[in-house]
Amino acid sequence: MADRPDPQAQAGHNAPGLSLHVPEPKFRPGDAVDFSHVDVGEPGKQPRPDETCAPETMRDFAYGLVRVLGDDNRAHGPWDPKLDPETLRTMLGHMAMTRAFDERMFRGQRQGKTSFYMKCTGEEATSVAASMALASDDMVFPSYRQQGILIQRGYPLIEMINQIYSNRGDKLKGRQLPIMYSSKEHSFFTISGNLATQTPQAVGWAMASAIKGDTRIAATWVGEGSTAEGDFHSACLFATVYNAPVILNVINNQWAISSFSGFAGAERTTFAARALGYGLAGLRVDGNDPLACYAAEQWAANRARANAGPTLIEFFTYRAEGHSTSDDPSGYRSAQEREEWPLGDPVMRLKNHLIELGEWDEERQEKMDLEAAEHVKKVTKEAEANGILGHGLHHPFRTMFEDVFEELPWHLKEQAEQAIHERETKFPGGLPNEGKGA
Amino acid sequence: MSETETMSAPDQTPDQAPNQAEAKPERRLNMIEAINDALDISMQRDENVVVMGEDVGYFGGVFRCTAGLQEKHGKNRVFDTPISECGIIAAAVGMGAYGLRPVPEIQFADYIYPGLDQLISEAARLRYRSAAEYIAPMTVRSPFGGGIFGGQTHSQSPEAIFAHVSGLKTVIPATPYDAKGLLISAIEDNDPVIFFEPKRIYNGPFSGYYDKPVQPWKKFDQSVVPEGHYTIPLGKARLATEGEQVTILAYGTMVHVVEAVCKEKGIEADVLDLRTIVPLDIEAIEASVKKTGRCLIVHEATRTAGFGAELSALVTERCFYHLEAPVERVTGFDTPYPHSLEWAYFPGPIRIGEALDKILKD
Numbered sequence: 030m031a032d033r034p035d036p037q038a039q040a041g042h043n044a045p046g047l048s049l050h051v052p053e054p055k056f057r058p059g060d061a062v063d064f065s066h067v068d069v070g071e072p073g074k075q076p077r078p079d080e081t082c083a084p085e086t087m088r089d090f091a092y093g094l095v096r097v098l099g100d101d102n103r104a105h106g107p108w109d110p111k112l113d114p115e116t117l118r119t120m121l122g123h124m125a126m127t128r129a130f131d132e133r134m135f136r137g138q139r140q141g142k143t144s145f146y147m148k149c150t151g152e153e154a155t156s157v158a159a160s161m162a163l164a165s166d167d168m169v170f171p172s173y174r175q176q177g178i179l180i181q182r183g184y185p186l187i188e189m190i191n192q193i194y195s196n197r198g199d200k201l202k203g204r205q206l207p208i209m210y211s212s213k214e215h216s217f218f219t220i221s222g223n224l225a226t227q228t229p230q231a232v233g234w235a236m237a238s239a240i241k242g243d244t245r246i247a248a249t250w251v252g253e254g255s256t257a258e259g260d261f262h263s264a265c266l267f268a269t270v271y272n273a274p275v276i277l278n279v280i281n282n283q284w285a286i287s288s289f290s291g292f293a294g295a296e297r298t299t300f301a302a303r304a305l306g307y308g309l310a311g312l313r314v315d316g317n318d319p320l321a322c323y324a325a326e327q328w329a330a331n332r333a334r335a336n337a338g339p340t341l342i343e344f345f346t347y348r349a350e351g352h353s354t355s356d357d358p359s360g361y362r363s364a365q366e367r368e369e370w371p372l373g374d375p376v377m378r379l380k381n382h383l384i385e386l387g388e389w390d391e392e393r394q395e396k397m398d399l400e401a402a403e404h405v406k407k408v409t410k411e412a413e414a415n416g417i418l419g420h421g422l423h424h425p426f427r428t429m430f431e432d433v434f435e436e437l438p439w440h441l442k443e444q445a446e447q448a449i450h451e452r453e454t455k456f457p458g459g460l461p462n463e464g465k466g467a
Numbered sequence: 468m469s470e471t472e473t474m475s476a477p478d479q480t481p482d483q484a485p486n487q488a489e490a491k492p493e494r495r496l497n498m499i500e501a502i503n504d505a506l507d508i509s510m511q512r513d514e515n516v517v518v519m520g521e522d523v524g525y526f527g528g529v530f531r532c533t534a535g536l537q538e539k540h541g542k543n544r545v546f547d548t549p550i551s552e553c554g555i556i557a558a559a560v561g562m563g564a565y566g567l568r569p570v571p572e573i574q575f576a577d578y579i580y581p582g583l584d585q586l587i588s589e590a591a592r593l594r595y596r597s598a599a600e601y602i603a604p605m606t607v608r609s610p611f612g613g614g615i616f617g618g619q620t621h622s623q624s625p626e627a628i629f630a631h632v633s634g635l636k637t638v639i640p641a642t643p644y645d646a647k648g649l650l651i652s653a654i655e656d657n658d659p660v661i662f663f664e665p666k667r668i669y670n671g672p673f674s675g676y677y678d679k680p681v682q683p684w685k686k687f688d689q690s691v692v693p694e695g696h697y698t699i700p701l702g703k704a705r706l707a708t709e710g711e712q713v714t715i716l717a718y719g720t721m722v723h724v725v726e727a728v729c730k731e732k733g734i735e736a737d738v739l740d741l742r743t744i745v746p747l748d749i750e751a752i753e754a755s756v757k758k759t760g761r762c763l764i765v766h767e768a769t770r771t772a773g774f775g776a777e778l779s780a781l782v783t784e785r786c787f788y789h790l791e792a793p794v795e796r797v798t799g800f801d802t803p804y805p806h807s808l809e810w811a812y813f814p815g816p817i818r819i820g821e822a823l824d825k826i827l828k829d
Binding site for chain 2: 168170200201202204205209211212213218219221223226228229230231232233234235236237238240241247259260262263264266267270432433434435438439440
């Protein structure tokens with residue numbers, strides 16, 4: 030056997046030594062940032078295929094970038110969704126509100142009003158514009174960075190803040206980490222902290238809708254880093270096997286906490302290209318271009334609703350802030366990245382487009398931003414009247430044991446009695462705030 | 468009355484066929500047929516019940532539990548899935564959120580692990596984390612246990628893993644009659660249920676003597692399975708045999724093995740078939756151990772941190788002053804399930820017999 034190693038020989042003696050490639054981002058703290066290697070293509074150049082086209086004809090869409098808004102602030106090409114100015118202003122308003130909300134809640138966390146917060150700064154279009162392209166009763170299975178969907182769907186801000194504060198107004202009874210919202214009324218699935226689990230669940234929901242001959246579709250959002258999870262593979266596979274009416278939105282914001290997208294495979298290919306291996310329709314979209322986001326989601330929704338199949342959309346964007354209140358991005362990436370990001374800021378781009386159309390101006394923008402900030406401030410105060418995290422017990426103690434099962438089995442009943450006994454021992458006079466908020 | 472008994476209706480005493488069956492001729496089914504019947508009836512009664520899993524559709528399942536269901540109820544409600552336990556459980560979570568009542572099959576319990584995150588972090592937690600906005604009314608069926616020369620990947624008994632997870636119910640039938648009534652209860656339950664089917668006793672009860680021929684279920688009264696709908700409440704044990712000398716806690720295959728050992732040794736034991744381990748029928752356990760003063764726990768699963776440890780702790784905590792001997796456990800060994808040495812691993816008549824001798828010594 031000629032290829033059998035000589036047991037006496039030194040390992041690898043006659044062949045080049047193997048080396049392990051560990052991905053490394055281009056820029057670290059302090060580095061000058063140059064994004065000229067990022068090919069963003071030209072707005073308006075991508076053709077718009079028919080929604081019912083075969084996935085194998087869409088190869089170029091997995092590597093290119095669907096763009097509509099140009100540097101001239103005008104809409105270009107066949108992907109222009111041709112939205113009327115009122116709709117564009119609504120979109121801008123939801124995005125501005127999302128940003129104002131993020132600012133206030135981030136500050137609230139820093140002030141000790143809650144334990145945790147996550148901003149979506151720079152990614153507002155990927156939730157707000159995409160959500161606007163869906164029907165309001167299409168079911169969404171978001172990750173933790175799609176607060177824009179709830180704002181777009183009209184979920185009351187006070188409910189969001191109550192949840193963030195885990196206060197007595199929190200419909201989730203203080204059980205979930207802040208921002209892990211749930212609203213069945215708004216067809217918004219309960220958010221999980223475990224990554225990518227929502228993606229195959231969305232496919233299951235879409236399968237159920239198809240089983241029942243319903244007309245509603247499902248959409249899910251997942252970060253590019255989380256596509257590494259096996260659940261995402263299951264989602265892609267089940268979606269294509271059952272031709273499920275579902276949209277898999279991958280938010281490629283370049284960073285998963287401190288791990289750049291290369292650790293999810295971005296050094297070798299795009300996330301949209303994952304679609305090709307499954308036979309899914311795949312689109313790669315400028316995630317900072319609200320018109321492109323809307324158009325792509327609308328295309329995929331039309332496709333799903335026509336029983337023409339699922340779509341995987343990669344929204345190419347940039348996480349302008351840290352992962353959450355718990356990390357400091359200046360410790361792992363260059364601060365210049367945000368300024369140098371070649372696709373700009375989605376709020377500014379939509380604002381400038383409306384101004385270019387003669388449908389908006391700086392003065393109205395300033396007024397809108399101010400009103401958004403004031404509205405959030407006012408609602409925050411209202412929510413604070415329901416208590417903030419750490420100020421007393423906001424929910425009756427027994428609620429800790431409820432909803433584990435539909436009914437309380439004996440072992441939980443016994444444990445609830447023990448817990449109540451412990452509180453009575455610690456606070457013999459009882460807690461004045463218990464169940465009534467701070 | 469245990470707390471959980473009120474959860475399922477109609478209330479029935481164990482081993483008592485419902486009145487509706489009295490007029491009909493006696494029908495004897497093996498456990499596979501009983502499970503198939505339960506699925507069929509559940510699908511007839513509730514159009515939201517869907518059955519999915521590897522090979523469950525056209526083929527009818529590797530153990531035939533879903534035979535004929537696709538033909539009868541259509542491909543939209545009974546369908547094959549990719550070989551992806553994660554995807555199967557996740558899709559069932561999504562279907563449950565939609566309003567369906569999915570009954571996914573995991574072909575062998577040994578294959579369930581890729582689906583654990585979806586079971587533990589998702590299905591079991593939806594109700595709690597959404598304050599009951601979303602629930603996961605799914606029943607995960609899966610053949611489990613050894614004794615069929617399945618080697619380490621077709622023989623495991625992982626029930627303790629699921630019993631440890633808050634928010635999951637775990638059910639293990641030991642007879643065809645129970646399999647049907649418990650499965651219908653599980654499917655109608657609004658919480659996620661793990662339904663482990665002891666595959667060694669699919670076709671007939673097992674005495675523990677692998678070298679003796681299997682007696683088919685039809686020779687035993689527990690195979691009398693009435694037609695139509697009936698339920699057995701989850702959380703209610705069955706007193707398989709009654710005796711004063713010792714209480715034996717078991718479930719699944721081991722119920723029959725301990726019954727055979729007691730018969731052989733002339734021991735009169737309360738053999739309590741737990742039927743569900745979460746919720747557990749603690750009242751039945753306490754009542755029996757306080758009566759006999761001795762307790763043996765038998766399961767096929769590995770010993771360390773097995774469900775027997777929980778049972779032993781509960782009995783000791785609650786019945787200590789009634790005990791006349793230490794609580795004993797008979798279990799599988801803490802090894803992977805071996806293939807050729809299966810019967811050396813299996814907690815058979817010798818291991819059980821010696822434990823009984825020890826517990827009854829004084």
